[in-house]
Amino acid sequence: MNFVDKQCPYCEKKTNTKDINNSFYKSSNAYLEILKKKYTSNNSISFDDFVEKNLKLVKCDECKIIFFKKWFDTETAKIIYNSRPHRVGWGSFNLFYDQSARLKNYIKRKINIFNCINSKIDKIDKYAEINCPFSGLMLLFNFAKKNYNFKLNILENLIKERSFFNDLFLKISNRIRILFLSCLLFHEKIKIKISKKNKYFEFLNQEKKFEIPLDIRLIKIENNNLSWNYNCNNMGQNCRKIFTYFENFKSVTFNEVEDESRKNNFKFDLSYLENTIDHVSDIKKTLLKLSALSQNIAIITHGIKAGPQHLYFLNEEFISNYSKLNGFRLSILTHEITSKDNNEFDNQFYLLSKLN
Numbered sequence: 001m002n003f004v005d006k007q008c009p010y011c012e013k014k015t016n017t018k019d020i021n022n023s024f025y026k027s028s029n030a031y032l033e034i035l036k037k038k039y040t041s042n043n044s045i046s047f048d049d050f051v052e053k054n055l056k057l058v059k060c061d062e063c064k065i066i067f068f069k070k071w072f073d074t075e076t077a078k079i080i081y082n083s084r085p086h087r088v089g090w091g092s093f094n095l096f097y098d099q100s101a102r103l104k105n106y107i108k109r110k111i112n113i114f115n116c117i118n119s120k121i122d123k124i125d126k127y128a129e130i131n132c133p134f135s136g137l138m139l140l141f142n143f144a145k146k147n148y149n150f151k152l153n154i155l156e157n158l159i160k161e162r163s164f165f166n167d168l169f170l171k172i173s174n175r176i177r178i179l180f181l182s183c184l185l186f187h188e189k190i191k192i193k194i195s196k197k198n199k200y201f202e203f204l205n206q207e208k209k210f211e212i213p214l215d216i217r218l219i220k221i222e223n224n225n226l227s228w229n230y231n232c233n234n235m236g237q238n239c240r241k242i243f244t245y246f247e248n249f250k251s252v253t254f255n256e257v258e259d260e261s262r263k264n265n266f267k268f269d270l271s272y273l274e275n276t277i278d279h280v281s282d283i284k285k286t287l288l289k290l291s292a293l294s295q296n297i298a299i300i301t302h303g304i305k306a307g308p309q310h311l312y313f314l315n316e317e318f319i320s321n322y323s324k325l326n327g328f329r330l331s332i333l334t335h336e337i338t339s340k341d342n343n344e345f346d347n348q349f350y351l352l353s354k355l356n
């Protein structure tokens, strides 16, 4: 585990900075657990102290972004993001897959956010998110489709996946896996037959006071080393592969939508970035592309408390500056959504609307 000097990730150069206290990281962080295991116990100071001593949190004088001026080197960052799948993302996926008791609260929270944004925008027909398919509203939109069973769809698609193995043992174990999935599918079908209707349909009908956008896209950002990407695998599949099972939801690249935008005057009514934009290596370029393609951008940030697996943190000063310089009107929705005042430590909710 090594630490290196970093320049401002937005200004992309060495800028003057002000130090920010980062001693509140003390509480153990699941994303750094893997580094802790590798940290040898014969060191004279504890892992938490070692990390705190080596990280240096600052605010850029120019763009006001908060970032680590001293952070993990590339190899260590890779270990953080490649060692296991994205906990929060797959955790959300599992809520919908298992339809566990916590799902209702999760859905309520997401609907609350979506409706708050929706009330401030004319229409949300064309909708986009970036990178992580399970952080924003994609799961909710997919789950809330009429006459649709989330788990059934996932199982049917998993069974359809073809894998090829030269090795006989792997061939057999894959057959067993398919057989096991088929049993789960059969069990799920019986369950649906018996219960006749999904217990969540009634709940969703009461709660759901929103329309699912007509055009839903997930923009993949390649060459990104602040996120899980190809290593975000569970149930034998990558998270983005699972996203392709969501019927009519499209997985696209920036190049593809930029072409479409030029040809057909295409723009997203809403680009929704919930805890995803601060997991992008190239923040300036990505924001610029999204700004050109979107009428509105919702940004939900990680607060500083979310931990040092994030190289940088967006905050009110940064977003406010960015909005002014790029022709957006800024609404700060944090209090309306969370009943907390907007602050750098916790999640913040911003809506940027293009001034015409």
Ligand SMILES: [Zn+2]
Residues within 6 Å of the ligand: 008, 009, 010, 011, 012, 015, 060, 061, 062, 063, 064, 065
């Ligand atoms: Zn800067």
